[in-house]
Amino acid sequence: DAGITQSPRHKVTETGTPVTLRCHQTENHRYMYWYRQDPGHGLRLIHYSYGVKDTDKGEVSDGYSVSRSKTEDFLLTLESATSSQTSVYFCAISSDRGGFYGYTFGSGTRLTVV
Amino acid sequence: SQQGEEDPQALSIQEGENATMNCSYKTSINNLQWYRQNSGRGLVHLILIRSNEREKHSGRLRVTLDTSKKSSSLLITASRAADTASYFCATDLLQGAQKLVFGQGTRLTINP
Numbered sequence: 067d068a069g070i071t072q073s074p075r076h077k078v079t080e081t082g083t084p085v086t087l088r089c090h091q092t093e094n095h096r097y098m099y100w101y102r103q104d105p106g107h108g109l110r111l112i113h114y115s116y117g118v119k120d121t122d123k124g125e126v127s128d129g130y131s132v133s134r135s136k137t138e139d140f141l142l143t144l145e146s147a148t149s150s151q152t153s154v155y156f157c158a159i160s161s162d163r164g165g166f167y168g169y170t171f172g173s174g175t176r177l178t179v180v
Numbered sequence: 181s182q183q184g185e186e187d188p189q190a191l192s193i194q195e196g197e198n199a200t201m202n203c204s205y206k207t208s209i210n211n212l213q214w215y216r217q218n219s220g221r222g223l224v225h226l227i228l229i230r231s232n233e234r235e236k237h238s239g240r241l242r243v244t245l246d247t248s249k250k251s252s253s254l255l256i257t258a259s260r261a262a263d264t265a266s267y268f269c270a271t272d273l274l275q276g277a278q279k280l281v282f283g284q285g286t287r288l289t290i291n292p
Contacts, residue, residue: 099279108268108284109223124279156222168213168225169270169280 069093072157072172079179085144087175089157091137097160098140099169100124100132102153109156115140116163147179184212184269184283192289199256201286203269204249210272212245213280214254217266226254226267231274259290 070091079085089098097116101109101124111124113132121132129151131143144151154176158169187202203212211230215223229236229245229252236243242255256263266287270280 101282106284109282111279111281114279158223166211166228166272168228169215169223171222171224173222174220 070157070159070170070172072155072175074175075173076176077178079147079177081148081179082146085147085177087142087144087155087157087177089140089142089159089172091140091159093159093161093170094137095159095161095170096137097163098134099158099160100130100140100142101156101158102126102151103156103174104153112142112155144177147177149179151177152179153177184271184281186267186269186283186286188286189284190287190289192291193259194291195259195261197259199259199263199288199290201254201267201288203252203254203283205252205269205271205283206250208274209247210274212243212252213270213272214241214243214252215268215270215282217268217285219265223268256288261290261292264288264290 073088099114100112103109110126112130115121115134133141154174156174157172160169184203184205213228214226217223227238227243229243240257245252266285268282268285270282
């Protein structure tokens with residue numbers, strides 16, 4: 067999607083290995099979010115950022131960490147991947163707190179942990 | 181449990197018919213938004229309705245909000261095959277942090 071890219075698009079990794087997903091935006095938006103999408107659960111928030119070096123936990127943050135050292139990049143790290151973290155991961159950006167103009171989503175990263 | 185819950189989980193209709201999806205939520209909100217997701221893609225923002233609004237239109241989309249019942253509906257009129265997708269409601273909580281909470285979605289199939 068325009069203004070936001072996720073990498074990689076697909077990844078297969080082994081249990082116990084660390085994995086980092088990247089979200090890059092060119093919109094200069096303040097707010098960035100990481101969600102995971104699983105069948106039967108919809109989208110669940112993992113972590114979000116409200117500015118450079120300002121991050122907070124979402125509802126399913128265990129096993130994940132994030133970093134935002136500059137406005138355009140928001141990294142999601144699975145510290146030691148487990149099979150339960152097999153999912154599709156979406157990054158989203160917003161210019162305002164409540165998403166008044168809507169969130170813009172990336173195309174997703176499909177992660178498989180074997 | 182989820183803040184927003186869509187109903188039905190799946191809906192299949194003929195092209196040209198109207199499609200109605202519902203969303204219920206639990207706590208007070210600032211606004212409610214609807215998103216569409218085509219298979220294998222990210223979500224796309226469709227429409228936002230504020231807590232002090234009751235109805236909003238955008239093209240073939242009509243959204244209603246009943247804050248007393250904590251529910252919203254999305255109506256797609258004169259459906260097309262291209263409307264086949266999953267539709268999600270998302271709520272900006274009045275007492276929440278800086279994030280939207282998404283429901284589980286309604287899978288809509290438009291049959292030619």
